[in-house]
Amino acid sequence: MEYTVQKLGRLAGISARTLRYYDEIDLLKPARVSSSGYRIYGQAEVDRLQQILFYRELGIGLESIKKIVTGPSFDGAKALREHREQLLDKRKQLDLLITNVEKTIALTEGRMTMTDKEKFEGFKQKMIEDNEKKYGKEIREKYGDDTINRSNEKLRNMTREDHEEVTRLANEVTATLAEAFRNGDPASDIAQKAADLHKQWLTYFWSQYSKEAHAGLAQMYVDDERFKAYYDEKQPGTAEFLRDAVYIYTGYKK
Amino acid sequence: MEYTVQKLGRLAGISARTLRYYDEIDLLKPARVSSSGYRIYGQAEVDRLQQILFYRELGIGLESIKKIVTGPSFDGAKALREHREQLLDKRKQLDLLITNVEKTIALTEGRMTMTDKEKFEGFKQKMIEDNEKKYGKEIREKYGDDTINRSNEKLRNMTREDHEEVTRLANEVTATLAEAFRNGDPASDIAQKAADLHKQWLTYFWSQYSKEAHAGLAQMYVDDERFKAYYDEKQPGTAEFLRDAVYIYTGYKK
DNA sequence: GTATACCTTTACGCAACGTCAAGGTCAATC
DNA sequence: GATTGACCTTGACGTTGCGTAAAGGTATAC
Structure with a gap:
């Protein structure tokens, strides 16, 4: 059976x-x-x-595929293992991204009603950015990726209610915090x-509540100036007060 | 404080x-x-x-970022939700890729010792490709992504032993199959x-063994000609024999 | 004989910059 | 005041894997 470009294209x-x-x-030359x-x-x-398409589906670049399918003694398994590492890295990054986006959504939506949107627009970004960069890492290191990913699951499945x-x-x-602070x-x-x-x-954001994590987060509220600024906006000292509580x-x- | 390109670049x-x-x-013009x-x-x-870098870290394209940061009434939350969907899709694809790559590694390595490497080089690819394309989908539909992903976990954690x-x-x-076949x-x-x-x-590849899945797979060995060809290579009829067993x-x- | 479905090469476009290249500018030092 | 070295400018090509015309030749069916 012989094929022209379009025929072979349809077939594949x-x-x-x-x-x-x-x-x-020079990845695939016609027979004649x-x-x-x-x-x-x-x-x-x-x-x-x-073969080419198989490797392509695995996300391998055409140059690498060329080496795999042309090199007679090329170690395909090794190439696959290396590629796997790259994919795993990619997924880690992607997970982090998703975490960030989801938290951002939750936080912005949750806080939009709490404060003047316009006023905080720029600030929020910075706060969340730092929050995620620093605090996301810490939590991940402390509790492992699984905890975080389960937390993501939870967020994903959040309903309107x-x-x-x-x-x-x-x-x-x-509100309660403000009242308590006056006390x-x-x-x-x-x-x-x-x-x-x-x-x-x-607990809406963490799948596994732990006292340590809760306390740790409270301390972070104080240590991170932007976080602190958020809580202290109406009443300076609120971040510390929350932490103590x-x-x-x-x-x-302590 | 004023910055030139390099200074601001270092800062950021x-x-x-x-x-x-x-x-x-026109995403970020200098002040003057x-x-x-x-x-x-x-x-x-x-x-x-x-702000720009924050959104960029979320993997959002520069054109979209431009809309977000320039548009005064742009719905940032909506954009984030849409972006989240894209990321989730991306991750799904990536997970599938990883599954395929890992299975490929396991299968090629596992079978390299079973047969002449050279001879089967091209064939293996096709077999695995079809196996993955068809059978991967079926299993996913039947048992859900979670099962598969847990299965990935298992593969990921495989040690040398x-x-x-x-x-x-x-x-x-x-070996046992060949002996049984003679019987x-x-x-x-x-x-x-x-x-x-x-x-x-x-069970090294599936986290949850089920009789149905095992039987289904055995049937697939017969239905899929390339799979069949693999098992039948030494002894025609072996695929059917395995299925019956x-x-x-x-x-x-039946 | 002609319609039309197919083939060819050439070449620009895409995203987000990296990387020279050629040349002007700033601040400090001799 | 001249030189030096670090900095700045614009311009333009390269990256990846094709999509998408454009301009023109070919195979096949009626």
Whole structure:
């Protein structure tokens, strides 16, 4: 059986242009060229094309594929292992990206109702950026990728009701926190209620709540100036107050 | 504070070329141009650049970023949600890729010892390709992505010992199968032992063994000609024989 | 004989810069 | 005041894997 570019293209599910390109870069040459200049492919080329497409589906670059399919003694398995490493790295990055985007969505939506949108537009970006860069890494190192990924799952599966609940909780946290702050005692009932609400809010984003993580996050609120700025915006000292309340709430020693 | 291209680049961790490019595409124009033609950036540009880089880290294209940061009433949250969908799709594809690559590695390595490498080089590719294309899809549809992904986990965590065990098992399967075939009865002890070994081999790739899946796979060995060709290579009829043995082994009705 | 479906080569376009190249500018040092 | 070295400018080509015309020749069916 002999094929012209289009026929072979249809057979393999690729365009004629692709075949011409493969010819151009010496990846797949036609078996012969007809008197009128047509590219004619035979069975051997069909087979080879299948190999090429197989590797291409794995995301390997054409140059590497060329080495794999032309080099007679080339170690295909080694190439695959190397490629696998690259893919795993890529996925790690992608997971991080998704985490960031999802948290960004949650945070912006959750906080849009809490504060003046316009005013915070620029600030929010920076806050979230730093939050994610620093805090995302720390959490991942501490609790492993799995925890984070499960957390992503949770976010992904959030319904509209969940979202409303999160927003409501976020508002309640700020309100309660503000009230407790006027009181002044992080051990007071109202401050502990704020800490508890904060925990509830948190569990919407973390699949596994732990006292240590909660306390750690509270400390981060103080250490990271932009985070701190967010909480302190209405009342300076609120970030520290929340941290103290959470410390007491979680029974975490200072 | 005022910055030239390189200074701002250092501050933000990007190249001067990138800044010139952003100028060129009207994504970030300098505050002013000095008498000698130097680009001079101010605080507003620094802030804007941070926004740009934030979105860029999320993998959003520069054109979209332009819309986000220039459009005054642009719905950033909506853009993020859409972008999230894209990322999730991307990750799905990537997971599939990784699955394929890993299975390919396992299969090629596992079978390299079973047969003449040279001879099968081209054939293997086709077999695996079809196997993956057809069978990967079916399994995914039937058992869901999670099963497959957990299976990936398993493969990812394979140690050298695991690998040797897999290779050993693969050899044992073929040897036992060949012996059983000479016997001729798929219900015989030896044939059932082959089916059992095959199951053991399988569980290295599937996290959740099920009789249905095992039987289904056995049937596929017969239906798919290339798969069939692989098993039948030494002894025609072996694929059917294995299927019959597995059917009996799993108690699956014909 | 002609319609039309196919083939050819040539070449620009895409995303986001990296990387020379050729030449002007700034600040400090001799 | 001249030189030096670090910096700046624009221009333009290269990267990857093709898509998409454009301009023109060919095979096949009616």
